Amino acid sequence: MMQWSNISAIAFDLDGTLIDSVPDLAAATNATLAQCQYPPVTESLVLSWVGNGARVLMQRALSYASGMAENTPELQALLEKTMPLFMLYYSEHLHTHSRLYSGVITTLQKLKQAGFKLAIVTNKPYRFTLPILSAFGLDDVFSEVLGGDSLAKMKPDPMPLQHLLGQWQLDESQLLMIGDSKNDILAAKAANVMSIGLTYGYNYGEDIGLSHPHAVCENFADIEQYLLS
Numbered sequence: 634m635m636q637w638s639n640i641s642a643i644a645f646d647l648d649g650t651l652i653d654s655v656p657d658l659a660a661a662t663n664a665t666l667a668q669c670q671y672p673p674v675t676e677s678l679v680l681s682w683v684g685n686g687a688r689v690l691m692q693r694a695l696s697y698a699s700g701m702a703e704n705t706p707e708l709q710a711l712l713e714k715t716m717p718l719f720m721l722y723y724s725e726h727l728h729t730h731s732r733l734y735s736g737v738i739t740t741l742q743k744l745k746q747a748g749f750k751l752a753i754v755t756n757k758p759y760r761f762t763l764p765i766l767s768a769f770g771l772d773d774v775f776s777e778v779l780g781g782d783s784l785a786k787m788k789p790d791p792m793p794l795q796h797l798l799g800q801w802q803l804d805e806s807q808l809l810m811i812g813d814s815k816n817d818i819l820a821a822k823a824a825n826v827m828s829i830g831l832t833y834g835y836n837y838g839e840d841i842g843l844s845h846p847h848a849v850c851e852n853f854a855d856i857e858q859y860l861l862s
């Protein structure tokens with residue numbers, strides 16, 4: 634049965650949930666576009682392209698800048714050529730402008746102290762995820778970290794959440810997914826686990842309530858009301 638009191642493990646999304654990473658993603662996107670002689674794009678455009686991993690972000694950016702449709706062979710060839718540039722630039726500027734959202738450290742520490750098992754389930758490539766967690770003092774908080782390329786499929790596929798259920802020997806009613814994107818809520822629904830949607834993140838500029846999570850919170854600390862009594 635789905636109820637808050639059953640929850641013993643929590644999977645957190647990273648970008649737009651714990652960390653505002655768009656400023657660094659935008660810088661890496663613009664550095665890559667500049668190499669192709671394209672003009673820079675705004676942060677708000679980049680924000681609307683985040684959610685399905687680094688490759689899809691650059692695919693959307695190149696399509697916008699070049700006017701080519703995303704699925705054309707020409708665009709895919711350009712993407713193959715430029716992806717290493719994006720990966721290199723971003724790997725060297727992972728947390729220059731990014732910041733933790735307010736309340737994140739305190740609430741995560743309270744949840745850990747209360748005995749919840751905590752995981753990161755992000756679509757960001759794994760090799761970027763650990764250095765970012767470490768830069769923000771979060772490397773000891775999570776006992777599992779899954780990136781978008783850790784398994785065969787990423788959110789909104791349920792695979793990462795199903796992997797956690799198996800790894801931690803949990804029943805579906807014990808796991809909660811918390812994130813800002815419909816990809817997080819869709820993954821939770823497909824894995825048959827509870828979810829909380831956060832309103833301050835990205836989600837392609839859409840209202841997270843439209844994805845019907847079990848609860849919607851405006852601030853990270855607001856999740857405590859469901860988990861800590």
Ligand SMILES: O=C(O)COP(=O)(O)O
Nearest residue numbers: 647648684685686755756
């Ligand atoms: O890298 C992305 O596109 C999104 O990452 P997230 O799953 O942590 O929001």
